[in-house]
Amino acid sequence: MKILVCITHVPDTTSRIAFTDGDTKFDSNGVQYIIGPYDDYAVARAVELKESQGATITVVNVGRVETEPTIRKALAIGADDAIRINAEPEDSYFVAKQIANVAKDSGYDLILMGRESIDFNGGVVHGIVGELLEIPSVSSVMKLDIDGNVAKIAREIEGGKEYIELEMPFVAGCQEPIAEWKIPNMRGIMTARSKPLNVVDPVDTDHLDKLVRFELPPPKGDIKMIDPEHMEELVSLLKNEAKVL
């Protein structure tokens, strides 16, 4: 089985979000980068599948050279090789076009992604890649087992789960609890250094949208503290002041 896992290189979940250049660029000053948490689940599940039934895992990222440490981390967790498509990930259509271009004619049985990236939050790249490759895509995948050529999937729906059977190949947007996040061990980190990381050039695409500017939410107002003995006061404030009851 050949698995392609698409990973993002995103600010750590605790990062302070700020912008520069007249609110048109993310301020990466002092920011730590990680594999997107959902993508991390996808990598972890791919590694489990490799361990249980055999597979080769390629990871792919659309990004500039600074994403390579993040890619190496995925190699350290257990991916076999990596592709970095050398371009700024401008928008989801651009990214999906690049991934589809790398994946087409390469015979991947499974393309695993995160349900969404935590910077862009599009939740769309898996859908677009599926559409471009003319294969199905499933999102919010919380369980994925492979039996012969058929995948048994549980996906999260509002208030519960839906069970699906689907023939490979397809694209899956993964989320927890599909697998346990894996922490690379020393041996993994050592071997990752010599695993192939191929850098390829992007293909041209047309542009569907254009960033105008970023904006931060308005600062939060002051908090009102209420005496724990006086919950009727809280209820009255929620009803008459906040008007939410």
Add this chain to the structure above:
Amino acid sequence: MSVIVFVEHDEGRIKKSSKEAVCYAAALNSGDVIALVCGNTEQKEMELLGQNGANRVLHATESRLDHGDIQAYASVISQAMDKENANIVVLAKSSVSDAVAARTAIKADASFATNVTELPDTADGFKVKRSIFTGNAFAWVELLKARKVICISKNAVIYKEEGGSAGVIDFSPVLTDNDFKSNVTGRDKATGKVLLPEAEIIVSGGRGLKGPENWGMIEDLAEALGAATGCSKPVSDLEWRPHHEHVGQTGVKVSPNLYIAVGISGAIQHLAGVNSSKVIVVINKDPEAPFFNAADYGVVGDAFEVVPKLTEAVKAMRS
């Protein structure tokens, strides 16, 4: 010109979020608003979409559309766009809508945006505001193509119920086996409950509640308020509560009018899922809990004493 709204339903009832999407489409003022409903739904429910601003309803009755098949929905929507000469499609955030929006846009050669939080700015071009960094920032994006697919988040528009009833027209798009490759074999679903992403009020519990046996008081408060229940990630990891109740960065993102957090510390990853709530109440015994920095109202106290008192006060107000 016209606008198509992809309308989702749950157990035959049209989702509030989809009705909101109809309101959004009406507020665009870009021609007729056509609600597209797939699969088995109550006739009355569809007609009532007129109150939200739908001029008519297209009903794709094919029974295979009862399930949330992303490919099939995208095919139906793009065919409806052609049939109705529609330039804009509006969807509401759901477990399938982002991906449906994306596939539809590719089929229809359209620009697209998900997590859109307000009406577009059309003064010069067509610009939408979308939420990014899990609610911690926004991006204004210009959609360049003539056709546009927009997936909105909750509260993107003022909700309205006025106007009359909409006529329902049968719609039979051409669908092939290729559109239905995912074979749905079953569902496990809480029935008759307020769904978390749709809820106006949410009562959420964290590890401070010590164990699943203590959720009774959370449920009592939720019931008194007509609220849905949520939880923090460790609570669902420990299987005290089902996974679909877990709120935050890796769970459900919610934007209720009122979010009441009980015994939750307020880690940034939890806040990421709740920061678009209108009003936040935090109950925590530790006055230093970070959640207080994100709250509108705070109560420092022991949840086991405070929550029952709050439930009584709500009941007293409601009676």
